[in-house]
Amino acid sequence: MSETVASRIIASLTRSRTTIAVAESLTGGLLTSALVDVPGASAVLHGGVVAYDTALKHSVLGVDAEVLAAHGAVHPDVAMQMAVGVRTALEVRGEPAAIGLSTTGVAGPEPQDGHDAGVVFIGLAIGHDVRSFPLRLEGDRRSIREQTVERALEILEDFL
Template sequence: MSTAPSPTFDLARRIVETLTARHVTIGVAESLTGGLLAAAFVEVPGASAVLRGGVVAYDTAVKHSLLGVDAEVLAAHGPVHPDVAVQMAVGVRTALMLDGEEPWIGLSTTGVAGPDAQDGHPPGTAFIGLAIGHEVRFVELHVDGDRSAVRAAVVARALSALEEFL
């Protein structure tokens, strides 16, 4: 018995098709989504042509040490901040460089899945970072629901934000 693809799968499939046609690659940096965003791409047959890899930077120190997020930004604002999301998106491109070539796209997630607030941010607060070429931007969201619902919603919004940016 087969089931219809989920809306998230359809989004990821369209993105993989677009990136494949454009011959560009993507790297993903995740905090609160913990690998779910990379997994959404991996679900799509042929994703290996465009997905360079992913970094789960759940610990704040990893955001700095591996992704190059500015320590002063982290000290001033904590990990749940638009500047952190953007710096993660830029930093994952450097972290996943191969043969001197960065992925053209960096996509990141950071936020609070819950159940408790973090650094004054309520559960469901999240930021998505996008870095495509020399352009960077962020998306802020506030999602209701339990941890699972928040994480799933952030993945879906990250994919839709990327599709809109493309």
């Protein structure tokens, strides 16, 4: 399913000449890979950052250290700040990406930051419109990561 959605996203972004950058935590590169799998993605995809360690969310993506200290990495504000931060972190020739898409959450099997496995937030930043989308997913670690990619792509497609 995600390949079809990813193909439609890349086609839409290409038609509108809109660029995208991706920031990932629990998905570990799967979301960027789903986009890269589509021929022609290089025309619109700036790249992806896997900020798996919480400290990288601050140092690379600019997530507010106070937000991370207060809430941990699994929080809607973190998802939104990751989506905003990756646009400039992956500037190309001085141009930030028009869209930032991010994933943060708990794939499991153990809880993290007081959240059970399956608690996930998708961040989406398009222009000044920045949003977070909470997900409650079920399944094993692999399934939660795959479902997160599918939902992130569906959310992005809905906004394009």
